[in-house]
Amino acid sequence: MQAASAEMEFERAAVYRDRLAALSHVVSHQGINPQTVEEADVFALHQEAGQACVQVFFFRTGQNWGNRAYFPRADKAMEPGEIMASFIGQFYDDKPAPRLVLVGHEPDELDLLSAALSERAGHRVEIAAPKRGEKKDLVDHALQNAREALGRKLADTSSQGVLLDGVARVFGLDAPPRRIEVYDNSHIQGSNPVGGMIVAGPEGFVKGQYRKFNIRSTDITPGDDFGMMREVLMRRFSRLVKEHGVRGDTASPEGEVGPWPDLVLIDGGAGQLSAAKAILDELGIDDVPLVGVAKGPDRDAGREKFHVPGKPDFMLPLRDPVLYYIQRLRDEAHRFAIGSHRARRSKDIGRAGLEEIPGVGPTRKRALLNHFGTLKAIERAGLDDLASVDGISAATAKAIHDYFHEGS
Known part of the structure; x- marks a missing residue:
């Protein structure tokens, strides 16, 4: 590892570093x-x-x-x-x-x-x-x-049960939810739009039931978060009705998370919530509780405002465990949506190179590749490194950097 580092082969050195860590982990378990x-x-x-x-x-x-x-x-x-x-x-x-x-x-x-x-x-x-x-x-x-x-x-499950009891109390549910679905969208200036759905239940996140939705509609204006949410929910719930009938028709086996959500959380405020409710109304679904989770001023965690149809908006006390739980759910949905978006964007970058980045034409693309050598190196470059390339202004450097690092 040290030899590779001395030769400035930092990626190779990182491979050796990871192998050392893995070996240390194995030895520690012996x-x-x-x-x-x-x-x-x-x-x-x-x-x-x-x-x-x-x-x-x-x-x-x-x-x-x-x-x-x-x-x-x-x-x-x-x-x-x-x-x-x-x-x-x-x-x-x-x-x-x-x-x-x-x-x-x-x-x-x-x-x-x-x-x-x-x-x-x-x-x-x-x-x-x-x-x-x-x-x-x-x-x-x-x-x-x-x-x-x-x-x-069992201790974790017990704690989770207490939290779900709190969720039912806060949002006025008849019983603690066994399946919570959380939705979020991700895109950069409308490009590579992806919707994400995560699922949580009595035993935590149910990652095998996460879903991503590549936005297909050509009628949606780039960057239209409301339009994206409408498409995601229409696809999700129309398929749910087709495969499982109306909510309550099929009971899930004891201890398992069923197909129908007991609570749907939307990352967004009153507008996003209205778009979600309109879709469910159109499908004739009126018994799925909806909640919009709006970020606080300056995106401050702890100052989120909750929107529930037919009820006044409200906030939770800063130290309320239910608030921390909702934040964890929202952060997981955001992480999943961002990851899905980046995977889709990486495929497009591999096909189109840098052409989708605003302000980067053939000349600047050639200059960047000549300077850094590979697309991967450009993706990893910092703002100052990008701005040091001939023909790349500070504004263009920021556009390139934001393209690769949005949400990080």
Whole structure:
């Protein structure tokens, strides 16, 4: 790393730096180094309050190569052996098992599972539930980790439940929301417009249900945030009605986040809220609570104003936990929308180079590439570096910089 840095190969030095950090992380997790176990995966299951945690430790060449906690969705009536068999079978669905798998609970149909793993891995796989010795110590250690991980998750879920109770109280909902959808838009002077939707529930952010919407309409004036929001909500809720019927027609399984939102937060004030309500009215949807979250003066966090249809606008006390929670939701929606926008913009930059940036024609584009060498280097350049290029004024340098760094 130092040699690369001395040669001014800073990107290569950064790669070495990241590798050192990764190696340090691995070494720091090697506190347990068994004497009698060369290669094994260790599975331990802990159940509490209707939830389950499976802690997995990985041992290779006699060293601990790390561990990870998993929280499988399992029916409360399932026995530990049934959960363990199902989890292990899915865990090795896309990877070979080591020759030894140690478990805290013997999985159902152990022989059949062992034979299936052996055939997939191309070598004999033994599944054992040790009763004594060092192998039992490894399982016990994994079980302790599973117990602690599930305890932390239950505590987080409890805190989340308190927050959702507060959300219901603040916005006058009949019950704590199980699915909150938050919408935000991102663009630069109307270019590469993208809408983003994030989802949150009793267990936090549900990232697998995030959605991005590339704005398609050619009738929307560049920069028209109201028009963008109308398109996003029309696409989202018309599809929701088509796939799931009206709200309340289908009940989601216990413990899962259903398809219909119990609360929709719009990043914006009264205008954005009116645009959102008009779309839902057009679709005949009148039972989805809507709230507009307007940024405070000078975008001050903590001074947000909340807009609810048919009610006076209001603000929350600065130290109200619900306010912090709403800020986290809004920030996550903004992060997701910005990230989606940048990904779309990067594709366009790759196709069109710098041509979409106002004030950058062929001559300036050539000057920038001659000076920096690559588009990536131009994207990373600071304002002073951009302004130092022949033919690039301070205003043009700012336009280029803003194009690449909007929202950061």
